[in-house]
Amino acid sequence: MFELTSVNFDNHIPHWHTQLEAIGYNVLSIVQEGKVRYDINGEEAIGEKNDVLFIPMSTRRSGGNWMGTTHQKYTILFTYDPSLKTGIPFLDQRKFAKFRMKEARHIFSRCDKLLEEMRGGKSYRSIICLGIFQELLGMLARESEKPGELTPSKLKYAETIKKHLLAHYREPVEIGHLATLVGRSPNYVTTLFKEVCGHSPIRYMHQLRILEACSLLLSSTMTVADISQYLGYYDTSYFCRIFKQLAGMSPTEYAKRGNLADMPKFF
Numbered sequence: 001m002f003e004l005t006s007v008n009f010d011n012h013i014p015h016w017h018t019q020l021e022a023i024g025y026n027v028l029s030i031v032q033e034g035k036v037r038y039d040i041n042g043e044e045a046i047g048e049k050n051d052v053l054f055i056p057m058s059t060r061r062s063g064g065n066w067m068g069t070t071h072q073k074y075t076i077l078f079t080y081d082p083s084l085k086t087g088i089p090f091l092d093q094r095k096f097a098k099f100r101m102k103e104a105r106h107i108f109s110r111c112d113k114l115l116e117e118m119r120g121g122k123s124y125r126s127i128i129c130l131g132i133f134q135e136l137l138g139m140l141a142r143e144s145e146k147p148g149e150l151t152p153s154k155l156k157y158a159e160t161i162k163k164h165l166l167a168h169y170r171e172p173v174e175i176g177h178l179a180t181l182v183g184r185s186p187n188y189v190t191t192l193f194k195e196v197c198g199h200s201p202i203r204y205m206h207q208l209r210i211l212e213a214c215s216l217l218l219s220s221t222m223t224v225a226d227i228s229q230y231l232g233y234y235d236t237s238y239f240c241r242i243f244k245q246l247a248g249m250s251p252t253e254y255a256k257r258g259n260l261a262d263m264p265k266f267f
Helices: 104-119 125-144 152-168 175-182 186-197 201-219 224-230 236-247 251-257
Strands: 002-011 017-022 026-034 036-040 043-047 051-055 060-065 071-080 097-100
Touching: 002 104, 002 125, 026 036, 026 104, 036 051, 043 051, 051 125, 071 104, 071 125, 097 125, 104 125, 152 175, 152 186, 152 201, 175 186, 175 201, 186 201, 201 224, 201 236, 201 251, 224 236, 224 251, 236 251
Parallel strands: none
Antiparallel strands: 002 071, 017 060, 026 051, 026 071, 036 043, 036 060, 051 097
């Protein structure tokens, strides 16, 4: 059903642009960093971090860097028989679509794999690439149906909370205090943060602490008890439970491995 034309990764290209033309293929633009500007049938469309833009065949499209800045994005060009139903809503509507991903890390991982296979010369490359692409389309369709629009105010509130937690993650965190920072209710703050970041403010605090713990276990002479207290866990056994839950092993096991590559990938 699908035929891949090309897969590219634009990595902060200083003067990136595409000319205005009616394209003879479909485009998926998946933005990893920065902003990209498109002209879509005479209307401006801005793609930002974690945005997905679908530009259907025959669209008059041009593109370029936004306000002189650079960006990172995956661009997948492909064709399919427009007379057939794909089961992917944004494809079957056959019009420009834009949505924001909430589970972007897994999407980017599949894009990396697709890019690697497309550029390789291994056997069964075309079959494997098609399988990865169809999986990617399914993941993107699921992302496009997730409820809740990330408005500028929601993103601003979440960023305010994240900055506060980054500066104070070793201190006790109270949802009421976070709510005061943005002038909203505690329930709203918890729901908002989960919507934007995928988890609660308390879990985000634990993630920051465990990343710091991993670094200290490998680069300091502090004991597990010392690290626990330094990071605000005054019950060492509780610290060890949180560490194992998030890192997949105990602090002692992590220290024995002695490899920064094993540090959890939370963000």
